[in-house]
Amino acid sequence: DRPPRLHRTFIHLGDGDGAPGSPIRVMQWNILAQALGEGLDSFVRCPLEALSWSRRKHLILEEILTYRPHIVCLQEVDHYFDTFQPVLASMGYSSSFCPKPWSPCLDVEGNNGPDGCALFFDQGRFELQDSANIRLSAMRIPTNQVAVVNTLRCRTTGRSVCVAVTHLKARSGWEWLRSAQGSDLLRHLQNLVQKQAGAPTGDPEPDIPLLICGDFNAVPTEEVYRRFSTSPLGLDSAYKKLSQDGLTEPQYTTWKIRPTGECCSTLDYIWYSQDTLRVDAVLEMPTEEQIGPNRLPSFSYPSDHLSLVCDFSFKE
Numbered sequence: 001d002r003p004p005r006l007h008r009t010f011i012h013l014g015d016g017d018g019a020p021g022s023p024i025r026v027m028q029w030n031i032l033a034q035a036l037g038e039g040l041d042s043f044v045r046c047p048l049e050a051l052s053w054s055r056r057k058h059l060i061l062e063e064i065l066t067y068r069p070h071i072v073c074l075q076e077v078d079h080y081f082d083t084f085q086p087v088l089a090s091m092g093y094s095s096s097f098c099p100k101p102w103s104p105c106l107d108v109e110g111n112n113g114p115d116g117c118a119l120f121f122d123q124g125r126f127e128l129q130d131s132a133n134i135r136l137s138a139m140r141i142p143t144n145q146v147a148v149v150n151t152l153r154c155r156t157t158g159r160s161v162c163v164a165v166t167h168l169k170a171r172s173g174w175e176w177l178r179s180a181q182g183s184d185l186l187r188h189l190q191n192l193v194q195k196q197a198g199a200p201t202g203d204p205e206p207d208i209p210l211l212i213c214g215d216f217n218a219v220p221t222e223e224v225y226r227r228f229s230t231s232p233l234g235l236d237s238a239y240k241k242l243s244q245d246g247l248t249e250p251q252y253t254t255w256k257i258r259p260t261g262e263c264c265s266t267l268d269y270i271w272y273s274q275d276t277l278r279v280d281a282v283l284e285m286p287t288e289e290q291i292g293p294n295r296l297p298s299f300s301y302p303s304d305h306l307s308l309v310c311d312f313s314f315k316e
């Protein structure tokens with residue numbers, strides 16, 4: 001007797017000249033750390049039974065395996081070694097994990113270790129070329145936020161793509177820190193994509209395409225969003241493609257009710273290199289009615305953040 005999962009459909013973008021061929025499917029999702037959901041978050045309209053790990057772990061895995069992304073970028077992972085790494089490895093995914101240095105999960109009694117960012121990729125589609133775990137700095141000072149960066153070679157096209165997953169500092173008052181952390185990540189990525197592509201002599205090779213998935217904890221009007229959208233890396237945010245004008249972010253990627261009130265906002269993004277990658281399809285956001293009056297998480301959906309799923313192709 002389980003309530004139905006949220007049914008969402010892909011919107012295919014018909015601006016492609018050529019056939020999509022076999023696009024690369026990417027998921028961005030803050031899955032909600034088990035220790036935070038039960039211990040610190042105070043989701044006052046979500047029954048405790050809906051937050052039990054025995055229920056949530058099936059819903060999280062079902063969500064991932066419903067869409068079968070080639071690349072899965074997760075935040076708030078505090079069950080990597082005992083659940084996600086082994087289960088997804090058995091389905092053909094290779095992965096990296098970077099725990100937060102001082103995870104707030106560790107303050108919760110009975111915690112399962114620190115939460116962090118995790119990146120999974122389908123080994124049939126990609127081969128790992130390079131991997132780095134990064135502790136983000138702000139004005140040269142190391143912070144409590146991290147990123148995982150993998151450079152992957154696509155086995156179908158032979159082309160490389162650099163994928164990053166991050167989770168920036170939460171809460172209001174920390175806009176300056178998110179901006180500094182975002183700048184630090186952009187600096188790292190600039191070095192990576194240019195260093196690897198550039199031959200020491202001869203013709204300069206084009207930069208490696210970038211995919212940056214994250215819970216930025218920042219609405220689109222924040223400084224860090226502006227830094228990403230105006231960076232010299234030529235990034236665009238994929239979910240804008242869902243809007244009528246193609247320029248507007250969705251109304252929400254997270255929707256929850258805490259004692260302080262309802263929080264419905266857009267904080268999660270998939271950034272991509274617009275010169276080298278094309279968005280072929282975007283998974284629709286569920287409607288307010290589908291989400292329901294008690295919002296998220298719920299018996300139907302295991303996190304307070306919605307998953308973002310897009311299909312990308314390399315441009316010619």
Ligand code: NDP
Pocket residue numbers: 030036040041042076100102103104107144145168169170171215217258
């Ligand atoms: P953040 O402020 O980035 O938030 C951590 C988590 O709390 C996020 O996953 C966030 O989720 C969630 N969160 C956001 N808003 C709320 C809310 N209103 N109620 C409940 N949870 C919320 O934390 P930091 O990474 O900066 O870590 C802070 C914690 O780290 C401290 O509380 C402390 O426990 C620990 N720490 C310990 C140190 C030590 O010396 N032992 C040193 C430094 C930190 P989301 O992103 O989805 O909003």
Ligand code: CA
Pocket residue numbers: 032033036076
């Ligand atoms: Ca959270």
